[in-house]
Amino acid sequence: MKKKIVVGIIIFILLFGAIFLLGTGRKKTPTPVPTTTSGVSWQGLVAGKSTKDQVNGVLGNPLSETSSENQTTNTYSSLSETRPNSAVFDNNSNTALFLRQIVSAKDTKTIKDITDVYGETNTKLYGPDWINGIYLFVYLDKGIAYLANPDSNTLLEVWYFPPTTLDNFLKTWAIDYSTQPKNQPF
Amino acid sequence: MSQEEARKLLDAWAFFDKHPEAKSWEGMPRPEFYRLVQIIAGTDNLVDAKEYFEGVAAGTITGDMPTALLEAQKEGQDVSKRLSTSKGASKVTKNWLAKLSAKGAEGVAEKQVAAAQVQAVVERVEEETLTPKIAPPVPSEGGIGIKISSGAFDSFQQLAGKAAATPLAVISLFSPPKSAMAPQTSAAVSSALSLPQVAQKAEKLPEADKKRVLAFVDYLQQAQFSYVQQTQAGRFFNVRLITILSGPEFNMDQGSVVALLGGEHGIPERGPSLFARIGQQLFGSLAQKAATKAITSALTKAGISVAGEAVAGTVGQAAIPIPGVGFIVGQVVNWISSKIVDKLIEFVREHRDWVYAALFVPVVVVGIVFGIPLLTIGGAVGMGVSLLGGPSAFISSAGGFLGATISALGSMVLASIAAPIIIALISIPVLVAIILFIINSGAYIVPPQTGFISGENPYIGVEKVASPTGPFRNDDLFTTPPIVVEYTITITAKKGTLTNISFAYDCEVIKKSSTEDCPAANLVDPQGKAITVGPQANLRISPTEPYKITYQTQYSGARFQDSAIIDTLTVTADAAEQNGAQASGGAAIIIGNPPTGCFRFDDSWPANLKANEVRAITELTRASVYMTRLCAAGEIVLKYGGNNGGVGGDVIAGPNIITIYSAGVQYGATSTLYTITHESGHIFARRYGGIFRQYADTPGVGNILICTYPFNNSVGESFPEMIGLFVANSPGHAPINLFGCLGGSFKAKYPGHWQFARNVIFQQDLGW
Numbered sequence: 001m002k003k004k005i006v007v008g009i010i011i012f013i014l015l016f017g018a019i020f021l022l023g024t025g026r027k028k029t030p031t032p033v034p035t036t037t038s039g040v041s042w043q044g045l046v047a048g049k050s051t052k053d054q055v056n057g058v059l060g061n062p063l064s065e066t067s068s069e070n071q072t073t074n075t076y077s078s079l080s081e082t083r084p085n086s087a088v089f090d091n092n093s094n095t096a097l098f099l100r101q102i103v104s105a106k107d108t109k110t111i112k113d114i115t116d117v118y119g120e121t122n123t124k125l126y127g128p129d130w131i132n133g134i135y136l137f138v139y140l141d142k143g144i145a146y147l148a149n150p151d152s153n154t155l156l157e158v159w160y161f162p163p164t165t166l167d168n169f170l171k172t173w174a175i176d177y178s179t180q181p182k183n184q185p186f
Numbered sequence: 187m188s189q190e191e192a193r194k195l196l197d198a199w200a201f202f203d204k205h206p207e208a209k210s211w212e213g214m215p216r217p218e219f220y221r222l223v224q225i226i227a228g229t230d231n232l233v234d235a236k237e238y239f240e241g242v243a244a245g246t247i248t249g250d251m252p253t254a255l256l257e258a259q260k261e262g263q264d265v266s267k268r269l270s271t272s273k274g275a276s277k278v279t280k281n282w283l284a285k286l287s288a289k290g291a292e293g294v295a296e297k298q299v300a301a302a303q304v305q306a307v308v309e310r311v312e313e314e315t316l317t318p319k320i321a322p323p324v325p326s327e328g329g330i331g332i333k334i335s336s337g338a339f340d341s342f343q344q345l346a347g348k349a350a351a352t353p354l355a356v357i358s359l360f361s362p363p364k365s366a367m368a369p370q371t372s373a374a375v376s377s378a379l380s381l382p383q384v385a386q387k388a389e390k391l392p393e394a395d396k397k398r399v400l401a402f403v404d405y406l407q408q409a410q411f412s413y414v415q416q417t418q419a420g421r422f423f424n425v426r427l428i429t430i431l432s433g434p435e436f437n438m439d440q441g442s443v444v445a446l447l448g449g450e451h452g453i454p455e456r457g458p459s460l461f462a463r464i465g466q467q468l469f470g471s472l473a474q475k476a477a478t479k480a481i482t483s484a485l486t487k488a489g490i491s492v493a494g495e496a497v498a499g500t501v502g503q504a505a506i507p508i509p510g511v512g513f514i515v516g517q518v519v520n521w522i523s524s525k526i527v528d529k530l531i532e533f534v535r536e537h538r539d540w541v542y543a544a545l546f547v548p549v550v551v552v553g554i555v556f557g558i559p560l561l562t563i564g565g566a567v568g569m570g571v572s573l574l575g576g577p578s579a580f581i582s583s584a585g586g587f588l589g590a591t592i593s594a595l596g597s598m599v600l601a602s603i604a605a606p607i608i609i610a611l612i613s614i615p616v617l618v619a620i621i622l623f624i625i626n627s628g629a630y631i632v633p634p635q636t637g638f639i640s641g642e643n644p645y646i647g648v649e650k651v652a653s654p655t656g657p658f659r660n661d662d663l664f665t666t667p668p669i670v671v672e673y674t675i676t677i678t679a680k681k682g683t684l685t686n687i688s689f690a691y692d693c694e695v696i697k698k699s700s701t702e703d704c705p706a707a708n709l710v711d712p713q714g715k716a717i718t719v720g721p722q723a724n725l726r727i728s729p730t731e732p733y734k735i736t737y738q739t740q741y742s743g744a745r746f747q748d749s750a751i752i753d754t755l756t757v758t759a760d761a762a763e764q765n766g767a768q769a770s771g772g773a774a775i776i777i778g779n780p781p782t783g784c785f786r787f788d789d790s791w792p793a794n795l796k797a798n799e800v801r802a803i804t805e806l807t808r809a810s811v812y813m814t815r816l817c818a819a820g821e822i823v824l825k826y827g828g829n830n831g832g833v834g835g836d837v838i839a840g841p842n843i844i845t846i847y848s849a850g851v852q853y854g855a856t857s858t859l860y861t862i863t864h865e866s867g868h869i870f871a872r873r874y875g876g877i878f879r880q881y882a883d884t885p886g887v888g889n890i891l892i893c894t895y896p897f898n899n900s901v902g903e904s905f906p907e908m909i910g911l912f913v914a915n916s917p918g919h920a921p922i923n924l925f926g927c928l929g930g931s932f933k934a935k936y937p938g939h940w941q942f943a944r945n946v947i948f949q950q951d952l953g954w
Contacts, residue, residue: 080883104883105876129902131837133872151841154875156882181838 039143039162042099047143048162050096052089059085071097080104083157098173099160111148111155118142123166125177136177140166145174187226187276192242194283195223199236203728206683206762212286213301216762218308220682225275225311228255228268232681232729271311278303379438381406387435395430402427543569645761647678647732648771650754652793660747660778668742673707675735675755675771677727682762684727689719689735693753695746696804698781702745704753709737727759741777750780750804752797772797781807784817785844785862790826795851799824802851802858806866809913811949816866819873824862826851834861837868844869856922860914867906870947877946881905886938893927893935908936912943917953 039047043058055074056062062074063084070091075084080102088098103109123138127147134156138145140163147157161173170177198211198219209216220232227235234254241247252272255265282300285293379387381403388399431438549565651674662669677684693704709717712734727733741751754772761767773793776782782803787796807813816822820842827833827845834850834857837843850861871878882888882901892904894911911932915925925932933940933954944951 081885082883082889105880128900131868132878132902132905133841133875134878134902149872149875149878151872152875154879156879 039160042101042158042160045096045099045160047096047099047160052087052094052096055087055089055096055099059087067091078102078104079106097161101158101160103155103157107155109155109158111146111150111153114144114146114155114158118144125170125174125179126181127174127177130181136174138166138169138174140164140169145169187242187280189243189245191280191283192239194286195239195279196236196243199223199239199730203683203730206685206726213298214282214304216682218305221308221312222275222279222304225308226252226272226279228252228258228265228272233678236730275304275307275311278307379436384436391430391435398427399430643680643767643769645679645681645764645767646684646757646759646769647676647680648755648757648769649676649678650674650771650773650793651676652773652775655775655789655793657776657787658741658778663742663744663746663777668740669746669777670738670740671775672736672738673753673773677733677735677757679727679729679732679761682729684759684761684767686760686765687722687725687727688758689717689722690756690758691719691753692756693751696750696752696780696800697748698807702749704751705739705741707737707739707753709735711735741775746777748778748780750774750776750782750800752800754797774800776800780804783807783813784821785824786821787824788826791824792826795826795848798851798855798858799846799862801855802862805855805859806863806913809948809950809952812870812909812947815947816870816873822866822869835865837865841872842869854920854922856914856919859919860910860922860924863913864906864910867909870909871902871905878905880946881908881942884938884942887942890936890938892939894924904939908939908943909947911936912940912948912954913952 038049044050045055045058052072052074059076062076064075066073072089072091073086074089075086078085078101083102083104085102086100087096089095090097118139121137121139123140125136125138127134127136133149133151134147135150136145136147136159143161143163145159145161146155147159148155159173161169164172166179170179198214201211202208202216202219211219214222223235223239224230224232227238229235229238229252231254238247238253241253247253250273251259251265251269255269255272258268259265278300282297282304285297285300288294288297385400385403388396388403390396391399430436546565546569550562550569551565554562653672653674656669656671658669689709691707691709693707695702695704709719711717717735725733735755739753752772752774754770756768756770758766758768771794774797776787780800782800783806785803787799791799823840823843825839825843825845827835827847830847830849832849833847835844835846837845839845844862844865846861846865851858882905888901890904891899891901892907892911895903895907911925911928915928915932928935940954944954
């Protein structure tokens with residue numbers, strides 16, 4: 001009986017220890033590396049600089065708002081009926097960390113509009129749709145990326161973020177992407 | 187094995203070849219003999235086995251290790267177990283062969299004992315090798331198909347059954363289930379023998395068989411209440427018993443055996459675990475005696491679903507290669523069922539108080555995390571009470587009638603609560619882990635299996651080769667001599683001699699705008715003698731002597747310009763274990779620019795599979811608008827990638843290259859068409875990014891994923907899936923299991939996608 005009581009106490013201690021560890025050691029949402037420079041502007045909005053109010057003022061009322069411990073993601077209507085624009089905000093500073101512009105068939109923006117301004121980039125990333133010829137072209141030092149099918153000159157999205165490193169970009173904003181195609185049969 | 191012993195075995199072999207009706211030689215039944223020689227030779231191929239014994243008999247092969255094992259060892263395989271089995275079989279065989287010339291009553295008795303020893307070894311090896319055979323599912327009436335690795339999908343189904351079975355088995359510890367008999371089992375149960383009837387009939391059997399059957403009856407009665415007993419099914423339900431039950435004394439077919447296993451109240455009574463185990467042996471062993479359809483029918487008759495793996499095993503032997511994933515998962519599931527669950531149950535029984543205490547841990551955690559003191563305190567008290575001897579002891583210690591009453595009630599309530607929680611603790615993590623495993627390993631396109639064009643048959647092999655293979659230019663039709671193609675068809679008996687053989691020949695010329703007859707084909711046998719199609723009198727094909735047919739065909743003149751010519755030879759024959767077995771071999775040649783669109787075959791294609799692929803592409807070209815648009819950006823190279831497990835195809839080799847694997851081209855017309863169309867859809871998406879974007883932006887289309895692609899689904903996969911379904915699910919195509927989730931049809935299930943495909947991509951009805 002004594003033995004069981006001792007073991008019972010040990011279990012309680014382990015239990016509370018586990019709860020304590022879980023509480024303090026919970027995985028946090030990755031926070032982008034602080035940057036000193038701002039990225040490219042989209043309708044006057046700049047990732048790393050514009051506030052939530054400013055973003056809401058330009059993109060309209062959010063369609064949805066999803067919050068985590070450190071960040072909040074809002075979606076906004078776009079010209080696509082199925083793919084909304086989105087913005088990620090830092091909860092502490094209330095500034096936009098990342099902006100995603102959806103380019104639908106109704107938009108006039110093209111790949112050329114981007115490459116004419118920023119030139120070609122060597123950073124080409126492979127994501128879920130690379131098998132359909134869609135890649136993410138990233139200008140890390142400028143804070144802009146575009147998702148497109150270059151074979152058919154089709155632009156799908158433009159991403160805005162504070163200039164950063166490739167490593168950090170992959171960890172923070174492009175977790176489904178890699179520098180090499182994943183040889184997964186489809 | 188000595189040269190003399192090898193010669194004796196070859197004599198036996200020759201006897202069996204010359205006397206197809208003979209059931210045994212010197213007391214050795216034919217099936218056991220064929221199995222024996224394969225075991226000794228370390229192979230599962232009779233041709234290799236015979237070559238080995240011929241080599242030993244001729245003195246060209248020496249040493250202890252059979253050639254097949256030597257080769258396997260060179261490839262890095264661990265052959266120690268197979269070698270040990272081979273040596274064991276060899277030893278008893280030597281003993282048996284040595285006693286063949288024994289005379290007198292005593293000698294005959296010794297000979298019989300020696301033969302029985304050999305059979306026992308074969309039987310034991312059979313039992314050891316039967317259990318792990320887990321293979322893809324049975325093609326349904328109209329064919330089946332799955333989009334993931336067939337092994338993964340099948341294992342998932344098995345897992346669902348076993349995961350369901352595990353809790354049931356655990357529950358049975360607390361209260362054995364009394365399931366109502368399903369209506370569809372009525373017929374089988376009512377026509378089946380009861381256990382007492384089986385026991386009664388067993389009395390008339392020879393002593394050894396009688397003991398075996400009675401032990402099984404006893405076992406079945408026990409197994410109803412014991413999960414541990416159920417896990418030991420293999421010990422009681424072995425090959426010999428199956429033979430007895432299916433023999434003249436009992437005359438039970440598989441449905442009857444299934445019903446017998448189920449008991450008075452239908453299958454679930456004795457537990458799915460028992461049935462799953464016995465089912466493997468039952469259907470594994472009897473598979474060679476029955477057609478797939480008959481087995482499916484037997485299962486349907488008995489209303490069984492948990493025996494899916496057993497049926498799968500049957501067909502796995504029949505036609506479909508065993509995929510690695512399915513095998514591994516099957517092994518994992520079996521291991522978990524037989525090892526962990528049993529041990530858990532025993533542990534729970536022995537440490538009931540600890541288990542009860544553990545049940546309160548989540549309560550305490552929830553109480554702490556959500557700040558509910560009542561739960562925290564209640565949980566802690568529960569743990570304490572459990573550890574101090576359980577509710578019964580604790581409350582009883584308070585003494586008195588009331589205490590005892592509460593104790594009894596408390597135990598019952600706790601037991602009833604504990605059971606499902608234990609079940610959840612056991613089964614949910616296992617289920618989740620294995621589902622994740624399957625998901626991570628199964629995101630393949632695996633074509634459905636239906637209506638084999640030139641699929642493999644377990645008894646007959648038909649390989650057709652065209653020489654030269656082409657492709658030919660239209661100009662070649664007008665040269666002297668014109669195009670002359672020699673076809674060689676090799677027919678192999680895979681398991682025993684083929685008799686009652688019949689040939690059927692079919693040929694078609696595929697052209698864009700007209701139909702043409704094939705030129706005459708004058709088939710000749712290996713001796714150069716003309717063969718007419720139809721039944722072949724007195725022809726027998728031995729496993730060791732493949733039968734070759736050759737013929738030459740001339741193609742000349744304008745009528746064959748821009749055509750694909752596919753001809754097929756179908757062989758029907760009686761094999762040792764199946765009458766009317768059928769297999770086909772086809773070959774295709776291409777002249778000029780046949781209606782294969784912009785698809786260009788590279789030279790990696792076997793003739794048989796190329797014929798299947800050409801046929802599928804020919805059908806796809808009927809979608810003329812789609813093909814014109816697809817091909818406007820240039821040719822698409824079609825590579826054959828060989829066997830890649832369950833993977834049917836991919837387009838990862840390059841932007842204009844489609845690789846088709848064996849699983850994507852050998853499982854039937856609809857399957858082949860579906861695979862090539864889906865893969866072409868990826869290239870269409872690449873070439874027409876604007877249409878892909880339009881698809882993604884269309885409400886009710888781009889935001890709804892298509893169910894027939896169950897793993898790693900995405901907009902990028904649903905787009906080619908839509909294209910594949912618009913073609914391969916259109917009216918006139920054999921239904922396949924893969925499309926089962928559509929319910930009726932693609933058009934009915936996804937009207938938005940269908941409309942998009944019709945109006946934006948195909949601009950044709952294609953028979954819809």
